[in-house]
Amino acid sequence: MGLVPPCFITEIVEKDLREGKYQKLLTRFPPEPNGYLHIGHARSIVLNFGLALDYGGECNLRYDDTNPETEKEEYARAIEEDVRWLGFTPDRVLYASDYFETMYQCALELIREGKAYVDDLSEEEMSELRAQGKPSPYRNRRVEENLELFERMRRGEFPTGSRVLRAKIDPAHPNFKLRDPVLYRIVHAPHYHAGNRWTIYPLYDYAHPLEDFIEGVSHSLCTLEFENNRAIYDWVIENLKGKCGLPLSPRPHQYEFARLDLTHTVLSKRKLIKLVEGGFVSGWDDPRLPTLRALRRRGVRPEAIREFVRRTGISRNEARIEMELFEEVVRDDLNPIAPRVLGVLEPLRVVLTNYQGEEWIDAPYWPRDIGREGSRPLPFSQEIYIERSDFSLDPPKGWKRLAPGQRVRLRHAYVMELEDVVEEKGEVKLLKARILPGTLGANPEDGIKPKGVIHWVSARHALPVEFRLYDRLFLTEDPEEGGDFLKNLNPRALEVKQGFIEPSVAQDPPDTRYQLERLGYFWQDPVDSRPGRLVMNRIVPLKEGYRPQ
Numbered sequence: 001m002g003l004v005p006p007c008f009i010t011e012i013v014e015k016d017l018r019e020g021k022y023q024k025l026l027t028r029f030p031p032e033p034n035g036y037l038h039i040g041h042a043r044s045i046v047l048n049f050g051l052a053l054d055y056g057g058e059c060n061l062r063y064d065d066t067n068p069e070t071e072k073e074e075y076a077r078a079i080e081e082d083v084r085w086l087g088f089t090p091d092r093v094l095y096a097s098d099y100f101e102t103m104y105q106c107a108l109e110l111i112r113e114g115k116a117y118v119d120d121l122s123e124e125e126m127s128e129l130r131a132q133g134k135p136s137p138y139r140n141r142r143v144e145e146n147l148e149l150f151e152r153m154r155r156g157e158f159p160t161g162s163r164v165l166r167a168k169i170d171p172a173h174p175n176f177k178l179r180d181p182v183l184y185r186i187v188h189a190p191h192y193h194a195g196n197r198w199t200i201y202p203l204y205d206y207a208h209p210l211e212d213f214i215e216g217v218s219h220s221l222c223t224l225e226f227e228n229n230r231a232i233y234d235w236v237i238e239n240l241k242g243k244c245g246l247p248l249s250p251r252p253h254q255y256e257f258a259r260l261d262l263t264h265t266v267l268s269k270r271k272l273i274k275l276v277e278g279g280f281v282s283g284w285d286d287p288r289l290p291t292l293r294a295l296r297r298r299g300v301r302p303e304a305i306r307e308f309v310r311r312t313g314i315s316r317n318e319a320r321i322e323m324e325l326f327e328e329v330v331r332d333d334l335n336p337i338a339p340r341v342l343g344v345l346e347p348l349r350v351v352l353t354n355y356q357g358e359e360w361i362d363a364p365y366w367p368r369d370i371g372r373e374g375s376r377p378l379p380f381s382q383e384i385y386i387e388r389s390d391f392s393l394d395p396p397k398g399w400k401r402l403a404p405g406q407r408v409r410l411r412h413a414y415v416m417e418l419e420d421v422v423e424e425k426g427e428v429k430l431l432k433a434r435i436l437p438g439t440l441g442a443n444p445e446d447g448i449k450p451k452g453v454i455h456w457v458s459a460r461h462a463l464p465v466e467f468r469l470y471d472r473l474f475l476t477e478d479p480e481e482g483g484d485f486l487k488n489l490n491p492r493a494l495e496v497k498q499g500f501i502e503p504s505v506a507q508d509p510p511d512t513r514y515q516l517e518r519l520g521y522f523w524q525d526p527v528d529s530r531p532g533r534l535v536m537n538r539i540v541p542l543k544e545g546y547r548p549q
Helices: 008-018 039-054 073-085 096-112 123-132 143-154 204-215 230-240 269-277 292-298 302-312 323-334 503-507
Strands: 026-029 058-063 092-095 116-119 164-167 182-186 200-202 219-223 253-257 347-352 358-364 375-381 383-387 408-410 415-424 427-435 452-454 456-458 463-470 494-501 514-516 520-524 534-540
Touching: 008 039, 008 219, 008 253, 026 039, 026 204, 026 219, 039 058, 039 219, 039 292, 039 302, 058 073, 058 096, 058 204, 073 292, 092 096, 096 116, 096 143, 096 164, 096 182, 096 200, 096 204, 096 230, 116 143, 143 182, 143 200, 164 230, 182 204, 200 204, 204 219, 204 230, 230 253, 292 302, 292 534, 302 323, 323 520, 323 534, 375 383, 375 456, 375 503, 463 503
Parallel strands: 026 058, 058 092, 219 253, 347 427, 408 452, 463 534
Antiparallel strands: 116 164, 164 182, 182 200, 347 383, 358 375, 383 456, 408 415, 415 427, 463 494, 514 520, 520 534
């Protein structure tokens, strides 16, 4: 099975290659380095790099860096790191800013042919005339005057925003995008990659088709919001092919697909910046965020993200995908690789009155259905911790955990029954219980039928852990519901518990993912966890109704 599921784009690619329209498939992933990548970008990454791998082509990572005021080297480095983390190796790492001289020469060519002009209107005046379908009073400037003004713009003789270069197409075109779109604007700001060489910068609609054409891209894939921009894409290429160093053919073509959208989160850079800079999260790698580095820190594997893109498919139909599906894919990815271990998030101490010393139980890592071998020594002692929620003084009907007069099995160990409850100020502080001799391990022939199975750890041997339980970032599927998305933030998107985990994890590689039975999938936080101070993130909870096997 290919990385990219069969879809309308694979049909186009196969047809073009079969008919010899292109000798080789060349795609590109063209992020603007003005922020960190999020899960929405994963669809474009998998699509562009996956097509190249599936059809023996190539894929460039190209920074669409035409806006010096918002772009940073930090973002560019993080983007490449995230792409490689997802499992893809760019054939080339390129920068749109390296083509600025070619783009400038192409702009001069358009001016000489009477297809572009320098406009002095303010942004407000230009917007008003475009809305009315009326031409700018500067539209009919002489070619010589436009050339002189544009060269002076490049030399930095005019202030930021005072003049622009516009395409001379049609001020009243039915497609608003073609109403003499802006090609260049003046910005007096240093560029993170190009330095201080430029004071004019091309806009996306002019730069993007030229970047594709210069690189020899065959299929330029973008999301549906750029569908109307395709007309400008084609206008730029058709009016410049065979000129200023560009070939006549083959030329790239743009195709649009639906972006990936997800419930209970936001995938807008503007909103993500607001969350980070407003202190609503701890940073771009806060595991509550949908950024790739946040998902990576949370413990989601790149294999799960690639599979999520494959399952949700590529189409032209806009749809918001349920967070439940993403969580299901993550669980499916972790289930066969995450050893089962015991941990307690909210510990309640239990003293076993008829047990002395300690013993080490050979406990399997895997349930029978996984089909894997492996076990670890699990210590058992007189004092253990159980989950506070696994005990009730006044249990509801159908309660299958510990309660007065109700036996339970300790996972991998003995059947236990309650003897006494120690309370302080109405709060249960300690349980006294006894084990039933001869019940070590599940033994259906012992005639004892406990109500249920609960997890536990040995108080003497367990390792203290700060557990961080992550949930959906927003309470509503659509965070925009009600207007202000910040009002829908989930106050329990992060809960911190001070608990314990069995000691076997101390010997494991720090990137080991575990299933804590009945609690979820966890791993060590790669930033804050260290020997002697374990911090574990819950990657994803278990499905409701889970029962240990």
